[in-house]
Amino acid sequence: MRSVWLQVTRRGYATNTANVARxxxxxxxxxxxxxxxxxxxxxxxxxxxLQEGEFLAEAEYLSVDPYMRPYMLAYPEGSLMIGGQVxxxxxxANARFPVGASIFGQFGWRTHTxxxxxxxxxxxxxxxxxxxxxxxxxxxxxxGMPGNTAYFGLRELCQPKVGETVVVSGAAGAVGSAVGQxxxxxxxxxxxxxxxxxxxxxxQRTLGFDGAINYKRGEVYAELKRLAPKGIDIYFDNVGGPIxxxxxxxxxxxxxxxxxxxxxxxxxxxxxxxxxxxxxVFKQLRMEGFVVWRWNDRWLEGIEANLxxxxxxxxxxxxxxxxxxxxxxxxxxxxxRGGNTGKAVVKV
Numbered sequence: 001m002r003s004v005w006l007q008v009t010r011r012g013y014a015t016n017t018a019n020v021a022r023x024x025x026x027x028x029x030x031x032x033x034x035x036x037x038x039x040x041x042x043x044x045x046x047x048x049x050l051q052e053g054e055f056l057a058e059a060e061y062l063s064v065d066p067y068m069r070p071y072m073l074a075y076p077e078g079s080l081m082i083g084g085q086v087x088x089x090x091x092x093a094n095a096r097f098p099v100g101a102s103i104f105g106q107f108g109w110r111t112h113t114x115x116x117x118x119x120x121x122x123x124x125x126x127x128x129x130x131x132x133x134x135x136x137x138x139x140x141x142x143x144g145m146p147g148n149t150a151y152f153g154l155r156e157l158c159q160p161k162v163g164e165t166v167v168v169s170g171a172a173g174a175v176g177s178a179v180g181q182x183x184x185x186x187x188x189x190x191x192x193x194x195x196x197x198x199x200x201x202x203x204q205r206t207l208g209f210d211g212a213i214n215y216k217r218g219e220v221y222a223e224l225k226r227l228a229p230k231g232i233d234i235y236f237d238n239v240g241g242p243i244x245x246x247x248x249x250x251x252x253x254x255x256x257x258x259x260x261x262x263x264x265x266x267x268x269x270x271x272x273x274x275x276x277x278x279x280x281v282f283k284q285l286r287m288e289g290f291v292v293w294r295w296n297d298r299w300l301e302g303i304e305a306n307l308x309x310x311x312x313x314x315x316x317x318x319x320x321x322x323x324x325x326x327x328x329x330x331x332x333x334x335x336x337r338g339g340n341t342g343k344a345v346v347k348v
Contacts, residue, residue, distance in 0.1 A: 019046040024081045024109035024328050026072055033267040034069065034336065039081070039329040046112055050093040053116040057087035057103060057125075062325070062346045063140040064332040065174075066238075069266040081109035081328070086128070086139045102128045104139045109328050111348060129303060134310065135319075141174050141343030142310070142317040148302035149260060149292040150178035150236075155186075156295070157258040157288050158234045162187035165228050167247050170238030171212065172199035174343035175260060178306070179236045180209050181315050188234070191227050193220065193243055195338045202341060207316055221246040231255075239264045245273040248285070257287040267336060318342030 020043050027040035050056060062085040071082060085108075089101045094116070097103060105125035107113040117124045128139045141147060153175075160166060166183040170176040171192025180190035180203065191211040192203040200212035211227035213220055220243055224232070231252035237244050240262035248257070265271060279285060295302070309315035320340035322331035325348045335344040 019048070020044065021046055021110050021112035022325060023111070026075055026077060026079045026081050029077060030069060030072060034329070034333050036329060041326065044110075047114060050091060050114065051116070053094050053118055054092075054114055055089050055094045055097040055116075056091040057097075057105060057107065057113050057115065058090045059085045059087045059107070059111050059113075059325070059348050060102075061086045061137040061140055062109060062328065062348065063145075064328070064335045064344045064346065065146070066261055066263045066266060066336065068332065069336060082106070083108055084140060084145060086136050087113070097125070097127065102136050102139070104128055104144060111325055126299075129300065129307065131307070132311075134307075137319060137321070137343075137345050137347070138317065140345050141319060142178055142306055142315065143303050145292060146174035146343060147178050147306045148295065148299065149175045150182055151302040151306060152292060152295045152298070153258045153260055153290055154179050154182055154234075154236060157290060158236065158256045160186040160188050160234055163189075164233035165189045165191065165230065166234040166236065167191045167193065167224070167228070167232050168236045168238070169193045169215075169243050169247070170261065170263060171203055171209070172196075172341050173238065174340075176236070176238055177203070177207060177318070177342055178315065181207055182309075183234070184208055185309060185314055189228075191224070191232075193239075199341055202318070206318075215243055221249070224250050234258075236260065237262075241265060241271045242273060245276070248276050248279050251279065251283055251285055253283050255283060255285045257285060259287060259289040263336070320344045322346045324348075 023042055025040040025042055028038045063083050084106050087103055089097050089099050092099050103125050106123040166188045168176045168179045172194040180192050183190045189210045192209045193213045193215050194200050195216055197214055200214050203209040203212040213223040232250050233252050233255055235247045235257045237259045238261040241264035319342050328346055331346045
């Protein structure tokens with residue numbers, strides 16, 4: 001959004017405090033686990049008028065996601081914190097984004113944004129489909145980027161078949177919890193790996209996973225042997241590290257692995273694991289890393305499929321909601337520590 005705001009500075013500003021945006025700045029480069037010193041809250045005046053094609057959006061819900069931790073390392077100190085938000089259009093000079101529309105935008109950690117989509121080369125905002133009685137915040141979760149990550153990552157890269165066993169790490173998060181359920185919809189067995197007994201219980205009792213493992217008990221390899229005695233056909237990897245090592249050793253012939261994240265080493269040094277090449281050669285495994293934006297041209301397909309499954313009672317969701325824009329860093333830090341179940345969002 002930087003180019004838009006540079007244009008704004010050449011226009012007049014309204015001085016009323018209601019026309020001021022708040023924003024969180026990447027104040028200090030992340031080293032290890034993020035803390036309060038990495039962030040700085042600033043204000044920015046909004047323009048008094050809009051140019052043709054622009055609209056003004058007010059954030060309602062903002063997302064905090066694991067990818068923000070490694071991605072921000074590519075940005076200089078002083079940059080706006082990146083991220084998506086569900087916002088309401090409150091002023092518009094763009095017929096495609098009328099006042100009152102609920103939209104998704106990659107506007108970063110800010111309360112108000114002036115945007116002209118025509119000036120953006122990528123990450124253009126879009127009006128959310130009609131969710132009916134479902135909360136708009138789902139546009140950040142199961143009906144947004146995490147839901148599409150699960151939908152396309154599992155279906156396109158892993159091509160699940162009826163009767164196969166699917167293992168998901170980070171299974172109680174926004175992506176992992178959807179992956180396991182979509183695997184069940186496709187007739188697979190789903191085993192989740194999470195960080196607490198409560199999360200494991202939620203995966204099985206509420207979401208219908210066939211098994212769940214608390215990795216903090218240190219028995220991942222043995223538990224996988226018990227829960228998947230015939231081996232593992234598909235692994236959806238959100239964490240990397242020793243957990244992935246334990247899973248790969250139990251993959252079946254022609255197993256498929258989708259690498260979505262490596263959260264185990266976002267805040268710490270990369271853990272050394274046994275060279276997996278032997279497993280890949282003799283079991284003829286296939287591993288592919290991905291980011292969900294490769295399916296931008298099919299974005300609404302994923303949202304509509306997940307919405308259909310929710311309405312059919314086949315896809316459940318949970319959100320961990322932090323209230324208050326001023327608590328964005330707290331929600332982000334807590335999420336990276338595994339404090340969320342389902343999607344972590346901040347309600348402004």
